[in-house]
Amino acid sequence: MNSTVIACTFVYDDKEVYYSYELRYSSILSRLTLNSSGIIRRYVLNEGSSDWLIMYTLPYDMCGEYGKCGPNGICRINGNPICQCLDGFVPKSKVDWDALNWAGGCIRRTPLDCKQGEGFIWLRNVKLPDLLDFRLNRSMTSQECKRECLKDCSCIAFTNSNITDGGSGCLMWFGDLIDIQECHGENSEQDIYLRMPKSELGVKIGSDDIELPSYQLEAVTTATKSFSVSNIIGEGGFGPVYKGRLENGLEIAVKRHSQTSGQGLGEFKNEVSLISSLQHRNLVRLLGCCLDGNERMLIYEYMPNGSLDYFIFDQSRKKLLAWKNRFEIALGISRGLLYLHQDSRLRIIHRDLKASNVLLDSELNPKISDFGIAKSFGGDQTEGKTRTVIGTYGYMSPEYAFSGKYSVKSDVFSLGVLLLELVSGRRNRILDHSDQHLSLLGHAWQLWNEDKALQLMDKCLKESSVESQVLRCIQVGLLCVQKLAEDRPTMAAVVFMLSNEIVSLPQPKHPGFFLKDSYTTASEASAEERFQTKNAVTITVLEGR
Template sequence: MSTSELLEEKHGPKIKIAVSVAAALAVVSGTLLVGLFTYRIRTNLKVKKEPKGIISHQNNEGQKEDLELPFLDLSTIVGATDNFALNNKLGEGGFGPVHKGILEDGQEIAIKRLSRSSGQGLNEFKNEVRLIAKLQHRNLVKLVACCVQGEEKMLVYEYMPNKSLDSFIFDQTKSKLLDWSMRFNIICGIARGLQYLHQDSRLRIIHRDLKASNVLLDSEMNPKISDFGAARTFGGDQSEGNTKRVFGTYGYMAPEYALDGQFSTKSDVFSFGILLLEIISGKKNRGFFHPNHSHNLIGYAWILWNEGRPLELIDECLGQSSTLSEVLRCIHISLLCVQQCPEDRPSMSSVIVMLGSESALPHPRQPGFYLEKNSNEAHCFSSKQEPSSTNEITITLLEAR
């Protein structure tokens, strides 16, 4: 026999076994690769189709809770904002920038992107996620989705084409676009939103930073309260609390909250009263200037009320569009809301009743922060304010929204 025949006879079985094993391994490996590839495809499709995401959060009592929220992946948001292009930027606050985006279906959105260097922003982000996920009301800004991917944390809101309320009432040109009927509709909408937070929502919620820039306007000029980063929740019959770290904006904070850190639904009522005065007058409470005296807007309104001249508070651009009896009633309600003692202020449900009726109203008592800018009392107040943590620009202050 030839040498090749002898080798084949001697090693043939081993070669056949090796070939069989190699073939089997190839088949198994191929099957595993195909299976893995199929699994990844199905997983990716599931992520894209899945409308919910889960974010873990520590609540106010330190208990861990999982929150189901609408979810968008980062690539979708990057595409919607043209990779966060500068011309899509709506504004920026302490938390980070806000960008406008357009989804593939044409829906316009506003993306609140948490700054990686903002420790305070992270807490506000979690707080806002937890609250907005559980709130549904026509006068509260709507959360469209959220994104938590890697180091990116974003909230996606419905886009408000008419910016915030302050961009209208404090602008000499745009304020003329708001006649009294529109302003009264905005007042009533804000009141309904606050009533929902205080009384009708699943949680009793105190906003703590209600102001003109945190009221957004939709395409039909309907108001929507935004920015829940500083909000606090209560359960059961609890309706007030205390904090050593004051969040909010000077000019809107109630005296007991600004000075002592005590907040309640009545501190929100005080802020609403200030906002009501600003909507009526077109003037800011903080930084208000009058050539004949040094009072703030509250003091000026109080003086006019006691002298029987409250209608002089009305924004000049309203002209003949205002219903004087309705304006007078709103001024009266605003002074009831800014009374010094929280117990004297009405609840938001009472405010809504007052706005919709013509019944007699109680006489307001002296308001809180009724003082002159150069008085000793004002100096004492400002010195007590220094330790407070105040956000002049907070989560949803969008200058170009």
Template sequence: MAFSDSDHEETKGTTKMMAGLIIATAILVVVGVLVITYYIRRSHRNIEARENGSSDERQIEDVELPSFELDLISNATSNFSSNNKLGEGGFGPVYKGTLPDGKEIAVKRLSRSSGQGIAEFRNEVALIAKLQHRNLVKLLGCCIQGEEKMLIYEYMPNKSLDFFIFDHTRRNLLDWPRRFHIICGIARGLVYLHQDSRLRIIHRDLKASNVLLDSEMNPKISDFGMARTFGGEQFEGNTNRVVGTYGYMAPEYAIDGQFSIKSDVFSFGILLLEIISGKKNKGFYHLNNSLNLIGHAWRLWKEGNLSELIDSFVQDSCTLSEVLRCIHISLLCVQQHPKDRPNMSSVVLMLVSETAMVNPKEPGFLVDKKSLEASSSSKPESSSTNELSLSVLEPR
């Protein structure tokens, strides 16, 4: 009987031991599978990153763009120090760097969390590497190593146009002759993109922050990540992904995704109004009439009081007839319908000569803040005449 109890206890212990071994083995198998899966996925990501890097490098070689080593760029920017950071856009941060020979550069580094991505990176490389014009920023090369993707530009010591014209102190440094010089330079750069370059290029994101200024305050159009090219006799296109900056977008592009050289003309017209007035189109509402900048300019045109639009900092240095002519041109550029807007070669001609100009019609995106507030109210109201051409839109 004692032997039987002992045998039973031994059998029971053996069963527990086997169960423990089975559980431990199962846990080890699960852990092993997870570890193997992790390393396989990481290996695939590394292979994909290398393949993408190789593909990108091959595309860079196709446009014969110089390549910079990552160590060189890292040293030039003090390991991308925050002290060297110039700013940040949709693409990612931009850093100032100094090469061993003393040459200053601007490094545009693709952010992993960027709303833009590798497609925009490739697009900018493919486009701007082939463009040569004094009013376009010069791309010196790129750096592609692993997940790092960077564009290397000539350094613009005076930053961007918005740094001056929208600052109450710094805009005093831009008298009218300098502003007019900048206006003409931007216009000539757009003529090159639309007409004189090998491919017709639509910038799609022309704005004050994308106009850089060199040491002599010469303007250079930058940021071609959103640009599109046309060949042959193609003049317009459509997209389901509207990109750009609210406040500069043409009505047909913001609403229907239709873009053309005339959508760039609209953006130029907005930029021209901003340079003249020192005010941003987006967020501007005149205290007396609650109109945005386009609406305010249109009202002053109808009242014959355009001088009120001119920035007070340039009134003493300007030739009034020249400024009024620029306002006239800006209103022609922001017309509701693309067919009513001039092309950029005509704009350049109007800027530098006394050629006759047609009178503008009511502009597009002319917004009355009071009308918008009334329309958003839940109370029904009778219809009335106002100067609201289009409701406010946000880009998708």
């Protein structure tokens, strides 16, 4: 902690890692105190004063307390409880753990055995464990580090010592892992690779050898109360989604493949291979998977507020989302799409962005989900074409629906529909307006041309709305749903336009009105009655060529 009073020096070499602090001025005295709860306070005393002043207090949060969760435990500030065992570990004393006494930490569920074969699972976005027993080599690559750790049976975990430029260097741990904390946001600290016995290793998916933590069927069955109907929180083209709670208290969402689903192993592998490599605060986090016989399940972080459509299309619940929440949701979805299109390792086209595929966490932050039909582009590729049109009517761009052409601008169209749905609280389907029959896009376009755009706004937003933001959302939405793909803005432009009120926006051109009569079906209505979080089913249409 550098300041005008104290100079901090960081020492990091092959033998030791430590910080040292030195006062800059001899006229100032300083002292540190440590109480029985592990709280550290630094006091300073200025020359001529008799009062010690608190300069800072550590930790700032419960997870900041050193070794809060004991050996091989991880502190998740948003978890319930905040202390959980690392994957492959169980509480050393379940009685103590249930009593919220985590000091004893966790032990391995299955002992390591070099002779039987071992590997690593990927633990992402963490503050690295304390360097109590470690080895450092700055010249090794990641693959060399992995091989070196595997050769030494006492090596428990490894990571890059330098995370810039794709990562380099080798940092290895030996013995118990102490003081691991989950980090949040795009500026999360680092990843770590945790050694596991062969029986605990994740499933390898696809040609890139992606490894995910593997959950046992018995554990998932117990967590979901034997896949009880009362635990279903949604259903889509892949199958039902269940809420579950693991033995360690972690709440999960289990996406279980239905035998009657139109989606199969290809979509399953596609979703895993894409989302496992993505890290963004506005994308849902994949925790692992379960493959057992005919069972195929994806295990996600649980989103306590369900999906966006659960709120905005319900006459009672829509009142719970004030304009400020909706505008922040619009920005969050846009930033998530920008990451997919521009900032991730591959350019990814979601192809099924809709209200039911946007999940909300405990603070109503949006997270894009369901990457089963997403496509990735490498190099300079910007668009593709398919004979199989997959998506949801009402969110499909015209060029994709009619000719199978998809690009980043296909997702931009879907986002435009979503923005207009957020403002209006109505689905993009045929709306009844006296003697006219218009879709939501048609209605918004008509009001815009009549200079009555604010009439599109959901009446429940009247008290909380900011008119300039509402108009900006409508205008950006209409720019996104323009008929020709080349007229639509990029996601970088969308984020910029939504975030900057002083920027003047271009006038939108005629929107693409593609909408199929079968978009609204009886099965959709029954799904809404049955599930807490209704999911408009993804449609697959085979087209002859």
